[in-house]
Amino acid sequence: MSAVVVVGAGIVGSSVAYHLARRGVPVTLLEQGPSPATGVTGDSFAWIGGAGGDWPGGAQDLREYVLADYQRLQNELPHITVRRTGSLSWASTQAEDSRPGPGQFRIGRSDIAALEPHLRHPPDQAIHIPSDAGVDPAALTHALVAAAVAHGATVLHNTAVTSLQVAGGRVEGVLTSTGFHAAATVVLAAGTRVPKLCEPLSADLAIAASPATLARVTAPPGLVKTIVAGPDFEVREVREGDFLLVVPHVEGTAALERSVQDAFQRMKAAFQGSDQCRLLGYHTGQRPMPAHGPVIGYATNDRSVYVAVMHSAITLAPTVGRLIADELVTGRPAPELRRCRLRTH
Ligand SMILES: Cc1cc2nc3c(=O)[nH]c(=O)nc-3n(C[C@H](O)[C@H](O)[C@H](O)COP(=O)(O)OP(=O)(O)OC[C@H]3O[C@@H](n4cnc5c(N)ncnc54)[C@H](O)[C@@H]3O)c2cc1C
Numbered sequence: 001m002s003a004v005v006v007v008g009a010g011i012v013g014s015s016v017a018y019h020l021a022r023r024g025v026p027v028t029l030l031e032q033g034p035s036p037a038t039g040v041t042g043d044s045f046a047w048i049g050g051a052g053g054d055w056p057g058g059a060q061d062l063r064e065y066v067l068a069d070y071q072r073l074q075n076e077l078p079h080i081t082v083r084r085t086g087s088l089s090w091a092s093t094q095a096e097d098s099r100p101g102p103g104q105f106r107i108g109r110s111d112i113a114a115l116e117p118h119l120r121h122p123p124d125q126a127i128h129i130p131s132d133a134g135v136d137p138a139a140l141t142h143a144l145v146a147a148a149v150a151h152g153a154t155v156l157h158n159t160a161v162t163s164l165q166v167a168g169g170r171v172e173g174v175l176t177s178t179g180f181h182a183a184a185t186v187v188l189a190a191g192t193r194v195p196k197l198c199e200p201l202s203a204d205l206a207i208a209a210s211p212a213t214l215a216r217v218t219a220p221p222g223l224v225k226t227i228v229a230g231p232d233f234e235v236r237e238v239r240e241g242d243f244l245l246v247v248p249h250v251e252g253t254a255a256l257e258r259s260v261q262d263a264f265q266r267m268k269a270a271f272q273g274s275d276q277c278r279l280l281g282y283h284t285g286q287r288p289m290p291a292h293g294p295v296i297g298y299a300t301n302d303r304s305v306y307v308a309v310m311h312s313a314i315t316l317a318p319t320v321g322r323l324i325a326d327e328l329v330t331g332r333p334a335p336e337l338r339r340c341r342l343r344t345h
Helices: 011-021 059-076 109-115 137-150 191-197 253-270 313-331 335-340
Strands: 003-006 027-031 088-089 103-107 125-127 131-135 154-156 160-169 170-176 180-184 185-188 207-218 227-229 234-239 242-247 276-291 296-298 304-309
Touching: 003 011, 003 103, 011 027, 011 137, 011 304, 011 313, 027 137, 059 313, 103 109, 109 125, 125 276, 131 137, 137 313, 160 191, 170 185, 185 313, 191 207, 191 276, 191 304, 207 253, 207 296, 242 253, 253 276, 296 313, 296 335, 304 313, 313 335
Parallel strands: 003 027, 003 185, 027 154, 088 227, 185 304
Antiparallel strands: 088 125, 103 125, 160 170, 170 180, 207 242, 207 276, 227 234, 234 242, 296 304
């Protein structure tokens, strides 16, 4: 197959580049930042859920493959770490608790205490999803990029794509801060920047940038054992002794600082032994949020530009990387992506 340029080394672009390279496609991955995962991927809570969560639009059709694709990826790249801890979720009142779906179990206080022995006040009930997992999103992205390179991909950092190069109505490559890169197909995996890059095309891309804030905390290893999503806090251990804490996002520096401190205090109040917790910092990422679920497919009739943008991309990346590579290599549309297509004029 002819050369593919992938724009953006977040989790999506890195997964696409890896899956293309391992199938022998000449691929160049261009990233504006100094290293992979400098976009929202590096700020992600990175909860991988096949059984819970929101699956808007065509994401619903990808759900059944998520856990198997993570297992496959681990078989292919044995050094990556997927923390299969399961998750525990509960609402502030039992009335708000959702009904357990397939793969989900309603459990009582003693089972919750067994799973989370440091929780000071286990709720009466929670939804337990044993199959839920989490990754270190930056480490996984770096591993995908390294594996793509091992399969022959070229990766250029500090290379910002400024525009698509259009000649005779066809996109022939990209113009970047460091020069022109020719491509038979350009894959746009630049997250929130994709609509801007697509401006010369008549593609209808309703993709919002949605801010979300994440704090990093050090604490005794194993303080939180599963992924805990209560009404007051959402927390998981990402590496031994390093925890990610979701912070309710508010606008304004002072208000956000208060929100971070409040979330940290709620976490400390919830767990025994949390006096050793230290807040390391926090960051707000801009999540690419397509209005109707994942947007994956060709943006031009001549197949010179392909778009891949979605929310919950940490969960979906191994699956969409595999399916996108398959479409580009075989030329056959993947039926699993049928409801993710762009509307073109
Ligand atoms: C607080 C928070 C919690 C989250 N929790 C979860 C979760 O639990 N589970 C889950 O699945 N998802 C979660 N997400 C969402 C998830 O992080 C995103 O869906 C995912 O990271 C998007 O990946 P991406 O590769 O599309 O975008 P990005 O990571 O933003 O990657 C795009 C890359 O393109 C580069 N780029 C942009 N423009 C250009 C250009 N012109 N030229 C070259 N390079 C360019 C950027 O530098 C960036 O590296 C969360 C997000 C946040 C912020």
